[in-house]
Amino acid sequence: MKEYELFIGPQHPGVTGNMMYHLWVDGDTVTKAECNVGYLHRGFEKLMESRNWMQNVPLVCRICVPEPDVNEMAYAMAVEQLMDWEIPERAKYIRVVILELARIAAYLMSIGSYAGSLGIYTLPQWALGDRDYFLDIFEQLTGARVYHIYIWPGGVRWDMPEKLPGLIEKTLSYTEKRLKLYDDVLFKNRIFFDRAVGIGKIPKGKAIEWGVTGPNLRACGYGYDIRKLEPYAVYDDMDFEVIKYPELGDFDVLSDGCDAYTRMIVRRLEIEQSISIVRQALEKMPEGEHIIKHPNWLKWKVPPGYAFKRVESSKGEYGYFVVSDGSNKPVRIHVRGPSYTHGVNVAETILKGANMADVSQILFSLDVCPPDIER
Amino acid sequence: MKAIEIIGKGEEMHGRAYIPSGREEAGTIIKKLKENGFAHFVMLSCVDWIDKNEFELVYHMWSYEHKEHAMISVRLPRDNPSMFSMHELFPQIETYEREIHEMYGIDFEGNSRLTPFLLEGWHDTPPMRKDFDSKKFAEDVFDSIPEIKEEEDEGI
Amino acid sequence: MVDFLIKIAVIALYTTIAMLVGILFMGIGRKIVARVHNRVGPPVYQGFIDIAKLLTKKTNISHGWIYDLALLFSLTGIILTILFLPIGGVKLLGTEGDAFLVLYLLAIPALGFALGAGASGNPNAAIGVMRALVMMLSYELPFVITMIALMIYYDTSSIAQIVELQRARWAIMIPPFMLAAAVADMALQGMLMEAPFDIPTAPHEIASGPMAEFGGKHLGSLMLYKAGTIVAYTTLFVDLFLGGGVVMHDGSILSYIVNFAVWFLLILLIFTLSLLINASFPRFRIEQAFKFYWKYEALLAFISLIWVYLMVIS
Amino acid sequence: MLELIFTALLVASFVTLFVKNGRVAAVISLIASLLPVAAIIDWGNEFGLKIFSFGLEKSMDFSIAGITMHFSVTALAWFFGVMIFFLIPPIMLFSYSFFEKNRGFFPFMLFLITAVFGILLASDFLTLFFFWELMAASSFILVYMGRDRKAIISYLSFSVLSAVLILTGIALIYSQNGTLLFSNVAFSADEVTVSAIILMIAGFAVKSALMPLHAWAPFVYSKADEPFVAFLSGGLSKMGYYGMFLMLFALPGAKILQQYFDSTVATYILALIGAISAFIGTLLAFMEDDLRKLLAYSSIAQLGYIAVGFGIGSSLAITGALFQAFNHAFFKSVLFLAAGAVAYRTGKWKISELGGVAYKMPFTFMAALFSIFALAAIPITSGFAAKWLLYEAAVSNKYIFITPIMLIASVGAFLYSFRILYGVFLGENRHDDIKEAPLPMVAGMFLLVMPLIIFLIFPGYMLDMMHSALVNAGIGTVSHTNYVISTGMASYNTIAVVVGMMIAMIPAFLIYVLRKHRNIDFKDNFLAGEPYEIYGHISMHAANNFYKPIEDVLMPYLRKGATSFYMALYNAMGRVSKTVRRIYTGLSQDYAIYVAVFLLIIMGWLIW
Amino acid sequence: MRYEEWNKISRIASRKSLWMLHFCTGCGAVELPPVMTSRYDMERFGMGPMATPRQADVLLITGYLTVKTLKRVVNVYEQMQSPKYVISFGSCPINGGMYWDSYNTVKRLDRYLPVDVYVGGCMPRPEGVMNAFLELMKLIDEGKARGWEKYQKYYEQYKRNQKMAFGFERGKNEGD
Incomplete structure (x- = not known):
């Protein structure tokens, strides 16, 4: 046997969470990669089938740890569709605010971890420290730092406190200031160019066929964003442009796209975009109810039918397929996590032929999050 | 709906096309849709209709061109279910098929990688089937494990 | 006889102090990096605690006698190296060997470490050692060229002699050696395995590389080795370019203390500089580091060498 | 008594030729190989290693068919003797277990020792050349036993090249001096002598695998029997340096070269070649997967240092x-x-x-x-x-x-x-x-x-x-x-x-x-948390393409430079040897004609 | 030096230098980065993440454990060098938490590994995590954090329970 076997994960600093890539390496070139997941499999979909519609709300947010709100949002939207509910305007705006804040927090985490995989430990410290201020906002808004259980079918759980917009604005402007520092340390660093350009390339034209979504797809030059394609909440009122390769703002377009460099730059730019969306939403937010009146949770029955709702998460397209037969429990809820394609098929294919030193960089640049693969 | 036009059958469901299909023709339908702009394969999911004694496989596809979602539904009998693998059309279907094979016990002809995916050393009924009782299993297995009996000992 | 005993005592004292300084530096280094990270960081004596903990672990795992060589070689080699380096102008055994000897003595711990890592059988460790050796090949080229420049200029290869000859003027004040010192400082970055050259122990890539299987007393001795390398390499740099930190030459007790203090400050300065570079750069891939050293660094080093050569022959 | 040693060695080699059992042959060879060691120890009394003495003579003239061979032991020869003959008994000891059956290693090895002994004792060029060819022939047979075409062809062609270069040099020196005794040869700084010196040094450099002339080494070292290769690399390669030392310093070749070129450029080039040898040999060595080839390249590299020392020429350098x-x-x-x-x-x-x-x-x-x-x-x-x-x-x-x-x-x-x-x-x-x-x-x-x-x-x-x-x-x-x-x-x-x-x-x-x-067992290892037992077997040996990263950087340059050149050279050699083989018809008349033609050419050249 | 005194030095040193294993077994791992980084900075107490089990002293079970992960956790725990400690995060390792009826998560961790400190909550806040670390330091100081000795002493019982969870005892051979 000429190759040796390496395990990246489950207990390894170079893997995004609790999953494993089984690599066959010859010299320093990966000749074969196999993704091995299931370390986090809790059987959510099975558990949801035995809980009623409202009991599932605290469960769904636990599917994706770094950005739980997209789960709540997709689940709520799917249930609302089956119930044929129209939710209050204010709730929609609050949802946009929390979704975008969660996106910023998730991007900060992903940028921090990515920088860690490149060996610059200053940025993870800064980015994750700054992310904590967003968790403070969540705490004031929802009462929890990580699992918010805030977006319910029918609206949001509580109204936004009066003083919160001030805090949010303060945090956002602080983040904007910090982003300049991040640029100096990572995004405009010469060694980052050297390391990331041309690494982990998704072949041209394959991205859509392989099911690549989100920032990873936009880094390949396709301006597809579910917030634009299928606007949910009030995204059609928001003024923003989809960021895609090669329009990378004031960052140099060094590579021909689809690589780790472009993916990270797209993420970096989307933080600024999210900041502007949060500001717009806070500005335009109307007064009014935040939730519609619910039926009794224990007896709540949902009309039969199929519903599929997608939202744009920081990792890509997040979809909930909800099937109801008219009883008080769902027949089937199937979650489409973005990492399902990124982490398994795409990663296995693009790791083949990669340099061993780049494996962890590629995984972090794809922003693979194992909980949404295995649920 | 564009998808219904292309295939020539199906119904609209909450703004999405729902196309029922037979086991054999599913492959041609998906191929046809793929060629006609439905380039993004969203997911493959499975529903266990235990009352009707059948599994329903739902292929979700999305077209960036037409901005439209299509669900192709294939119903299979619950005993010895098997389906044709479509991983050659979209590579990620392989993973979905692995999961559904493991969770429902559906066999996919032509998929050579139906190895354990999420579970390890699983020998019971496939867990996502409706006749598998998760609560009972957990009680049987995990609650029956005894506690560690400690001796009365100063040292520990 | 009394002289001999005094000499032995001085050598033992200085070596012990050097090792303690090295351990202290590990704590100081973590503190400095923590400040860059906006953190408080551990106490400066953290290195002592870590090493004490590792050496008092209950279980110590070994992969056989070759694996234990890592412990024996790494600690022995680094102490031996320090014996041959003038510290604060005190020559210890500095007159008994020269710069080449020091270069090769530094290879003893590295090779011992490599043997231990190889004996653990872990592929991560083997790859880590491969990277460490390639790094060695990379940074040695510019470093030896600068060293040869010094040797040609001072017409001696003994470090003690070079320190002695810098009494009037530190080497770094001579124009070609400014360039050489800049090159040697980047080489030092590689020797100390700080970013962008912390490739051999990259945790995200190879799970801390050669150390993957080390724990307990073995890891403790490696930490001691690491502490020793910090002192050895920075001292080597200070001896070569900064006159060994010698500012007083009268041979009084006071001069020993002052020289020691200056030496301490200088190696702290060099070490801090390397930490600040470490905190602001990602790491290279190994072949990029190799290219960096052999292309740019070696070229600059060679320019300084030729400059010195022209100065000497004219 | 010196003849006795030669005779004993030759007799031993003939005896071992007919011994089928490898163990017996090894014992005979071990005893025989102690003879030169004894001689070295005996001579050591004069040259600095005082152990014991039984009064072995230091020089001898031996006449056969009108040609006199002059033998005498010099300090230089003695030092190289220490280096080489002390190697042999341990190698023979090793061979005792290595060769179950005597497949010809022992007789030719003893023959080789005889030849080396002769070279070291030779005090005129003709004797030197005679034993040099004896050495080449016997070592060729030992290489031939490896049964590898590449190795045989490259060794043969390089040996012939070496012989031709040395013979030409000797002829030139003879044409200038009319004598071949070392002690009588007087060098002067003229073209003929200088070219003779350079030719002979090149001839010797072949044996010591110096960089441009090293191409045979990897093939030969990787195919012949180990004990022989150990001696080939450890001992025989030093014979090239013995010859070089002889030409450069014992006979004042270095001084002549410096006088002729009016600078140290010639010796500087030798040193540079040595250094480049060391460098390229090292680079090639760490990219090699075959253990024996790796050691061969390592030999090329390590031997390069000796050439550097000779090239620098100061007492420090030559000592080193x-x-x-x-x-x-x-x-x-x-x-x-x-x-x-x-x-x-x-x-x-x-x-x-x-x-x-x-x-x-x-x-x-x-x-x-x-x-x-x-x-x-x-x-x-x-x-x-x-x-x-x-x-x-x-x-x-x-x-x-x-x-x-x-x-x-x-x-x-x-x-x-x-x-x-x-x-x-x-x-x-x-x-x-x-x-x-x-x-x-x-x-x-x-x-x-x-x-x-x-x-x-x-x-x-x-x-x-x-x-x-x-x-x-x-x-x-x-x-x-x-x-x-x-x-x-x-x-x-x-x-x-x-x-x-x-x-x-x-x-x-x-x-x-x-x-x-x-x-603990090595299976209890860090596998990122995965238990070894689940997989049954995990391949953990990262030895293939070990230095891939650096290879990727350097190989483009090396391929352009060294490797392709030598591969081209090797292919050319293959073609030449094919042509040469066509000449070997197997008829003795043809060979006689060849020899006559060759001699005529040589003589004509010398007269002209 | 007597064993007890040596022990005391060991305790003092290991209290102030707890190296934790970089192993995110569940969702609790998301609250570790804040603890590690500039906001809470656990390096103040000499704690830091370590890449491999040989180097580490503390194993953090950050949340629920699936059967598949438990196998790895046990392997990792056995590779660590004693004295070693286990801290469990969240409610899932205490009683199963949200996943009390899941077919794939083991519920009570102390039946498979000796746990020194539990942190409740879902998720535990960083302050709670910090407090757990301080608690562990206190326990070490008092000589009460002896999970590893307990594991050695009742090794058979732990092994039996682990095998039962992995499915060996259910009459089926795993891994085929």
Whole structure:
């Protein structure tokens, strides 16, 4: 046997969470990669089938740890569709605010971890420290730092406190200031160019066929964003442009796209975009109810039918397929996590032929999050 | 709906096309849709209709061109279910098929990688089937494990 | 006889102090990096605690006698190296060997470490050692060229002699050696395995590389080795370019203390500089580091060498 | 009595030719190979190694068919004799277990020893050439036994090249001087002499595998029997340097060259070639997967240092070069023997297929470890002193190109050393069914390691041994005591290093002893949390393409430069030899015509 | 030096230098980065993440354990060198938490590994995590953090329970 076997994960600093890539390496070139997941499999979909519609709300947010709100949002939207509910305007705006804040927090985490995989430990410290201020906002808004259980079918759980917009604005402007520092340390660093350009390339034209979504797809030059394609909440009122390769703002377009460099730059730019969306939403937010009146949770029955709702998460397209037969429990809820394609098929294919030193960089640049693969 | 036009059958469901299909023709339908702009394969999911004694496989596809979602539904009998693998059309279907094979016990002809995916050393009924009782299993297995009996000992 | 005993005592004292300084530096280094990270960081004596903990672990795992060589070689080699380096102008055994000897003595711990890592059988460790050796090949080229420049200029290869000859003027004040010192400082970055050259122990890539299987007393001795390398390499740099930190030459007790203090400050300065570079750069891939050293660094080093050569022959 | 030694060696070789049992042949050869050793020890009384004496004569004239062969032993020959003949008994001891059956190794090896003995004793060019060809012929037969076409063809063609170059040189010298006795030859700085010197040095350089003429070495070293290769690399390659030393310093070749070119450029080129040899050999070595080829490239590299020393030409440099030659003779023999021992047990040569041998063959590993320390010039063997002298020489002569190249080549030696250590001996434990090499093999290897440790502590003894050779050549020696070598630039005290190391080892030893440890199986390893048992077998030996990253950087340059050139050369040689083979018709008349034509050409050239 | 005194030095040193294993077994791992980084900075107490089990002293079970992960956790725990400690995060390792009826998560961790400190909550806040570390330091100081000794002493019982969870005892051979 000429190759040796390496395990990246489950207990390894170079893997995004609790999953494993089984690599066959010859010299320093990966000749074969196999993704091995299931370390986090809790059987959510099975558990949801035995809980009623409202009991599932605290469960769904636990599917994706770094950005739980997209789960709540997709689940709520799917249930609302089956119930044929129209939710209050204010709730929609609050949802946009929390979704975008969660996106910023998730991007900060992903940028921090990515920088860690490149060996610059200053940025993870800064980015994750700054992310904590967003968790403070969540705490004031929802009462929890990580699992918010805030977006319910029918609206949001509580109204936004009066003083919160001030805090949010303060945090956002602080983040904007910090982003300049991040640029100096990572995004405009010469060694980052050297390391990331041309690494982990998704072949041209394959991205859509392989099911690549989100920032990873936009880094390949396709301006597809579910917030634009299928606007949910009030995204059609928001003024923003989809960021895609090669329009990378004031960052140099060094590579021909689809690589780790472009993916990270797209993420970096989307933080600024999210900041502007949060500001717009806070500005335009109307007064009014935040939730519609619910039926009794224990007896709540949902009309039969199929519903599929997608939202744009920081990792890509997040979809909930909800099937109801008219009883008080769902027949089937199937979650489409973005990492399902990124982490398994795409990663296995693009790791083949990669340099061993780049494996962890590629995984972090794809922003693979194992909980949404295995649920 | 564009998808219904292309295939020539199906119904609209909450703004999405729902196309029922037979086991054999599913492959041609998906191929046809793929060629006609439905380039993004969203997911493959499975529903266990235990009352009707059948599994329903739902292929979700999305077209960036037409901005439209299509669900192709294939119903299979619950005993010895098997389906044709479509991983050659979209590579990620392989993973979905692995999961559904493991969770429902559906066999996919032509998929050579139906190895354990999420579970390890699983020998019971496939867990996502409706006749598998998760609560009972957990009680049987995990609650029956005894506690560690400690001796009365100063040292520990 | 009394002289001999005094000499032995001085050598033992200085070596012990050097090792303690090295351990202290590990704590100081973590503190400095923590400040860059906006953190408080551990106490400066953290290195002592870590090493004490590792050496008092209950279980110590070994992969056989070759694996234990890592412990024996790494600690022995680094102490031996320090014996041959003038510290604060005190020559210890500095007159008994020269710069080449020091270069090769530094290879003893590295090779011992490599043997231990190889004996653990872990592929991560083997790859880590491969990277460490390639790094060695990379940074040695510019470093030896600068060293040869010094040797040609001072017409001696003994470090003690070079320190002695810098009494009037530190080497770094001579124009070609400014360039050489800049090159040697980047080489030092590689020797100390700080970013962008912390490739051999990259945790995200190879799970801390050669150390993957080390724990307990073995890891403790490696930490001691690491502490020793910090002192050895920075001292080597200070001896070569900064006159060994010698500012007083009268041979009084006071001069020993002052020289020691200056030496301490200088190696702290060099070490801090390397930490600040470490905190602001990602790491290279190994072949990029190799290219960096052999292309740019070696070229600059060679320019300084030729400059010195022209100065000497004219 | 000298004839007796020659006769005894020849008789022994004929006897072993008819002995079928390898063990018996080995014993006979071992005894026979002690004869030259005894002679060396006896002569040692005059040249600095006083042990015992039985009054062996120092010179002899031997006439046959009107040609007189002049033999006499010089200090230089004696020093090379020490280097070479002390190698042979341990190799024979090793061969005792290595060859079950006598397949011709022993008779030709003894023949080879005879030839080497003759070369060293020869005191005229004709005798030298005669024995040189004897050496080439017998070693060719030993190479032929490896039954590898590439090896045979390249060795043959390079031997012929060497012979042609040397013979031409001798002819030129004869045409100038009319005599072939070393003592009577008087050189003058004219074109003919200079070209003779250069031709002869090139001829000798073939044998010592110097860079442009090294192409045969990897093929031959990787295919012939191990004990022979150990001697080929350890001993025979030194014969080339013996010849070079003879031409350059014993006969005043270096001075003539300097006079002729009016500068040191010729010798500088030799030094540069040596340094480049060392550098390229090192680079090629750490990219090689075949253990024997790796050692072959390593030989090319290590032998390059000797050429550097000769090229620099100062007393410091030549001392270093001779010291390096001595060290190389021993450590490289051990390494080849260790490779042989490993192959004897496992049957494998590829580094990527070996692994974990040290756990089963600890003594072989120990011997290899020490020789690798010597190879990498780690100051716990004598390997360092030699290189140190060379560096000192290069720096004190202000050789700003050669010194960095030499130093970096030496750092490169760490890389391939580790490749051998890890790839062959450490890493994944892949060989559960092997055991330690037989006792004679281990004993042979350890005998060869001994000098490396002795001369670590007392390098002065080594310098004493070469003292008269250097003085006779008018070079002068390096000031030294038994354990301190001083140059103008610095001094090196081996006792300080050894004692310092012992003291420095105390803390490490205390930690090692005071804290108990537990040995575990290598399967209980860090696999990112995965238990080994789930997978049954996990391949963990990262030895294939080990230095891939650096290979990726350097290979484009090397491919353009060295490798493709030599491959082209090899292909050309293949074509030439095919043509040559067409000439060998098998009819004796044809051969007679060839010989006549050849002689006519030679004579015509000489007369003209 | 007597064993007890040596022990005391060991305790003092290991209290102030707890190296934790970088192993995110569940969702609790998301609250570790804040603890590690500039906001809470656990390096103040000499704690830091380590890449491999041999180097580490503390194993953090950050949340629920699936059967598949438990196998790895046990392997990792056995590779660590004693004295070693286990801290469990969240409610899932205490009683199963949200996943009390899941077929794939083991519920009570102390039946498989000796746990020194539990942190409740879902998720535990960083302050709670910090408090757990301080608590562990206190326990070490008092000589009460002896989970590893307990594991050695009742090794058979732990092994039996682990095998039962992995499915060996259910009459089926795992891994085929």
